Amino acid sequence: MTIDHILDDEPRRSIWLVTLADVMMLLVGFFVFLQVNPNVDARALSQSMREGFGLATDVPxxxxxxxxxxxxxxxxxxxxxxxxxxxxxxxxxxxxxxxxxxxxxxxxxxxxxxxxxxxxxxxxxxxxxxxxxxxxxxxxxxxxxxxxxxxxxxxxxxxxxxxxx
Incomplete structure (x- = not known):
């Protein structure tokens, strides 16, 4: 058995799919955290996120x-x-x-x-x-x-x- 034969038998996933799945899991975890934590100030959180992304004002x-x-x-x-x-x-x-x-x-x-x-x-x-x-x-x-x-x-x-x- 050669190395090419071993690699051909192995199931493969596209790297972008794994990265996308990781990002989705992080987002789900973030939103679960927001829902569970009653001490989160929604206005302060949205303001800090706007500042983090460089947005100066609310977007209508x-x-x-x-x-x-x-x-x-x-x-x-x-x-x-x-x-x-x-x-x-x-x-x-x-x-x-x-x-x-x-x-x-x-x-x-x-x-x-x-x-x-x-x-x-x-x-x-x-x-x-x-x-x-x-x-x-x-x-x-x-x-x-x-x-x-x-x-x-x-x-x-x-x-x-x-x-x-």
Whole structure:
């Protein structure tokens, strides 16, 4: 019997599978520890984990989204859309925020006419939608963002932002 014959008969496992199983067992043990230990302060634990991973603030949890489409190329004029009714229905919880993300389609014709900038047009579109919902959502709960190249639309994302401050 040769060494090749012995190695061929031996069952083998991929090394990544063993490593994955080890990580999963550690995670299960960690969560069991959290459930069993009544003295764990959840806020202190989450804060220390955020610091350990280099996150400065809480990351909001997205709950719902909607899109306002139909902007003309190079224009920030709000198309006919009943976004205010949707916002009123989904922002009843004061712990939520509305992120308004304006976009452009990335073509040379879909830019701000004065500055020839897609980013400025995306901001103008986001501001037009934010102004349309401002009567229904307090200003401190609206955040404006841009994503040039994402299409001639404005995306609204309702996020859980944590306990009220």
């Amino acid at each position: 949890i997205a709950l719902e989204a909607n899109v306002v489409q139909g902007f003309a190329p190079g224009s920030a004029v709000l198309p006919p859309h009943d976004i205010a009714a949707w916002v009123r229905a989904v922002t009843t919880d004061p712990r939520t925020t509305v992120r308004v993300t304006g976009g452009t389609d990335g073509t040379p014709g879909d830019v701000d006419p004065r500055t020839q900038s897609g980013a400025i047009l995306a901001v103008d579109r986001a501001r037009a939608v934010a102004a349309a919902i401002a009567a229904d959502v307090p200003a401190g709960r609206i955040a404006i963002d841009t994503r040039p190249g994402a299409g001639r639309a404005v995306q609204l994302t309702i996020s859980y932002d944590g306990e009220t401050r």
